[in-house]
Amino acid sequence: MKVNYQFAWINRNTKKPIYQDGGEYTSIGYNPSIYEYPKYWLNIEAEKHWTIFLLDRMEKTIEENGYLEFIILPWTPFVRIGLGYITFLKENEKFTYKFDEISKIYIKGTDLYIEHKNFEKILFFFKSGNQNKIPLQMLCNRQFFFKALEILVGHKVT
Secondary structure, three states: OEEEEEEEEEOOOOOOEEEEEEEEEEOOOOOOOOOOOHHHHHHHHHHHHHHHHHHHHHHHHHHHHOOEEEEEOOOEEEEEEEOOEEEEEEOOEEEEEEHHHEEEEEEEOOEEEEEEOOOEEEOOOEEEOOEEEEEOOOEOOHHHHHHHHHHHHOOOOO
16 A cells, blocks of 8 residues: 655744655555655654653643644644543534543544544435544644643544
């Protein structure tokens, strides 16, 4: 199976990429060989260290703002995570899930879905209640997002 990957390091002030790398590899298992794709692994390691840096600053950021804000490209605030809640920011509308109102969080394709307890599928195409999705390919600081969701909201992605 062919797997495409893209890494972009973006300057928060100018909103322009300062480094980009991407490509394609054939998946035999999960990740490519470190010897054939050293730039891929350099980016993976850099992302781990950046996530640790952000986790170290998480408490201070929440004290200052009351939440962590995550953006999707092209630099649009999309979701906020605070202690015990996640809020989706959509144009003129916000929807908040409290930790005890979430029934399920899962990944399907390239999107992360969050379902409220009031959500249900009725027949094949009809749905009732609240369900939101996050386009993971466009989400900045994705690994930090997953850890913040687990730590602050108490839900781990399955």
